[in-house]
Amino acid sequence: MAAIETGLRQAEALNSKMNDLRERLEKHINLKHYTDNHKNVSPKGNAKLMRICLIAGLSDNEKRNKEVLNIQMSSNSIHPTLFTVHNLNGMLSSMIKLRYHDLEINWEDNITKSKVVNAEIFRGFDMLMKGDTLHEWLKVSTTASIKAGQIPLLNLNIGNYDGDISAYLDMNSKNVTNTQILIAGSTGSGKSNLLAVLMNEMRSLSVESNYPVNFLFFDYKGEFSDIANNDWLQHFEVNRSSILDPMVEPLPFTPFKDFVGKTQNEINLYSTELANALLAIDSAKISANMSNRLSEAIINAYKDTKGKSIDFTTIIENYTDLQPQNERERMDSVKSVLSQLERANLFLNDDRIDLIGNSFIVKMDKFPKEGPIGKAIVYFIVSKLNSIYENLPVQANDKEKVELRHFTIIDEAHYMLGFDNKPLRDLIAVGRNKGMSIILATQNMDAYKSKHFDFYANAQYPLIMKQQSINDAVLKDMYGVSGTDLVEIKQAIAGLQKGELIIKNNEAIILGFGKKFKKIMVRHLI
Structure with a gap:
């Protein structure tokens, strides 16, 4: 029927x-x-x-x-x-x-x-x-209640292999080593539709269970947050209240950690990490003295708040106090970065939403992708997610499946991979024991070849779509191939049409024979 x-x-x-x-x-x-x-x-x-x-x-x-x-x-x-x-x-x-x-x-x-x-x-x-x-x-009956309490199997149906065989991504069975997804696809490859399919599947399979999978999506193109595409939201069981637009009003949480009851050493380590990040976000060229001064300013800002969350204004004030008297009126590289972030008014000073207990789409299209404001939004939200995950209990599990709580989805992720992005690395490293996952999407596979972190080694599913250029070194790392196998994979990528991708054929790689990849036609959703 x-x-x-x-x-x-x-x-x-x-x-x-x-x-x-x-x-x-x-x-x-x-x-x-x-x-x-x-x-x-x-x-x-x-x-x-x-x-x-x-x-x-x-x-x-x-x-x-x-x-x-x-x-x-x-x-x-x-x-x-x-x-x-x-x-x-x-x-x-x-x-x-x-x-x-x-x-x-x-x-x-x-x-x-x-x-x-x-x-x-x-x-x-x-x-x-x-x-x-x-x-x-x-x-409801007792039996129905027990069934509703089970961890849902997140076997994401993303499309079909050749021969109309359904293609699934197993995200939470005990057979899966991790839950990271990497997507590489140039403009017009169908990347946005693939992201929508992934979100649709994870939500559809879990939203009515006791273990819903929520997401936070950085919408760089503004497609998903565009009111003209409002009907897309129902695919993800959200509405317009889930859209956060930092251009219209500050994001409803503080990006900085709370160190009340924590040790001074934890504040010291955080101050160094945060100082390095603030400078890397703007690629600022500064002296060692300026870097040390910024780190000390962050420490002093926490002294002012007695360990509570700080803000950019307090950091600027403490940084200025540490400058030589004759330099305090001058706008150096550090104060330039901090002032931009202060003027942008990106965040509130307290938490008013549950970032992982709900799903959100962050509207990013009004910010220059390579600029400090856009990078800061992603950096600080990812850092905030790390702080939340640190305090979560270990994920639930049964004999066959583990709980997934949340996906962080970063489109145009190459802008966040060009520096030592410790919160992003930590978010990936936290992994399954806290029930999180991450999806990184870029235009070209080269972006994942980072000197700071081996993204391919930490990805369960690298999904390669149509590419402008094909990097032999990346393919060798990903598939462990050379010679005719490498040529075959390159030809397959070059021949991909919109909505098609290739995925590793792990069985063939383990056995040592057969094609090292499979081609999937992604189902159309948006």
């Missing part, structure tokens, strides 16, 4: 009805008052609410008629997880067609099919909003 879920659109009134149901749910599941340490629970996303309504609607055996299909449709799509979660597609498709078997319905027409599904959701909504019906529908 053909699947119902593909290509469905939302009715115009659907979101407002789901918001009404969410409010009723919140009143049902929350107490009237909580202590200061507890917050109200609010169901996230609409897919789960739609599914509850759909199932409730299909339980009604009242005879259907075509009048229920007089529904105004919007251009927004219904997320496929409405059907695919818990393998409900077959059952729900059968029930829908059973309820409408007396009517002549063209199941090949997406608009008609969408109206049928929306009509059943509306039917269920009307039922659940009456009397105590919602309370009855929220009762």
Whole structure:
């Protein structure tokens, strides 16, 4: 039986009805008052609410008629997880067609099919909003509760190999050594669609479990945060509240570490790391005295705050105090970098969001990619994520799978790989024991050949798309090939079309024969 879920659109009134149901749910599941340490629970996303309504609607055996299909449709799509979660597609498709078997319905027409599904959701909504019906529908069995608590298997379906064989990336089984993904693809290669597919898969497979995988995406091109592409967001189970635009208002957290209760030595080490980073971000050429002065200024700034988070203004003030009297009015290289960051007003001085408990898209297209402001945004957010991960418990695991909490996704990552980016290295090194992963996307594979860190050795999945130039040394490192094998891989990359990529064929590499790569056609999403 053909699947119902593909290509469905939302009715115009659907979101407002789901918001009404969410409010009723919140009143049902929350107490009237909580202590200061507890917050109200609010169901996230609409897919789960739609599914509850759909199932409730299909339980009604009242005879259907075509009048229920007089529904105004919007251009927004219904997320496929409405059907695919818990393998409900077959059952729900059968029930829908059973309820409408007396009517002549063209199941090949997406608009008609969408109206049928929306009509059943509306039917269920009307039922659940009456009397105590919602309370009855929220009762779950012990077996169902146990299943919902399991760690989801994150086997990402990204497209097809030759012969229409589904291509998967196993992200969290015990067989996988790490979870890093590297993408190299020039303009027009289909890189943005691949990133969208990866985010769509990780969210679809996990968002309704007790172990949702959240993400933070640096949107350098501004495509994903563009209001014209607003319908993209539903693929990732987020809305526009997830978009952070530092050009409009400061990012709602402090980028600096809190050292209250920590040792002075920890502050000293951090001050040196931060000083080096601030100078590397702007490629500033400075003397050893200026570098040492900046590090000492950071230490003194923490003395001023008694270990609490500092800010750029406090660093500038302490740096100026350490300058010789006759130089304090002069704008040197260090103060130039700090002043740019201070004027940009990028961050608040306290934390107002949960960076890993939710998903966010950082709008980066208004900042020059190679400039200090753009680099600072990425650097400090990655540094902040490291601080959060340091305090997290070890990830959960069962006999077959481990928990993944969060993906950091950096498009145009080559701008962050040209200096000794310790937070980025640390984020990768933290790895599976804290349930994090990272996706780095660049235009060319050469960017990963860094003297500071071996990104290829730490990547489970290097995904190579269409390239402007092909680096023999990188391919030799990645595939361990030479001679005819190297020529074959180069020819395969040169022949890639938009939306195609090659991936390592680990079986062939281990066995020592066969093609060392496989070609994948990425499924189209955006």
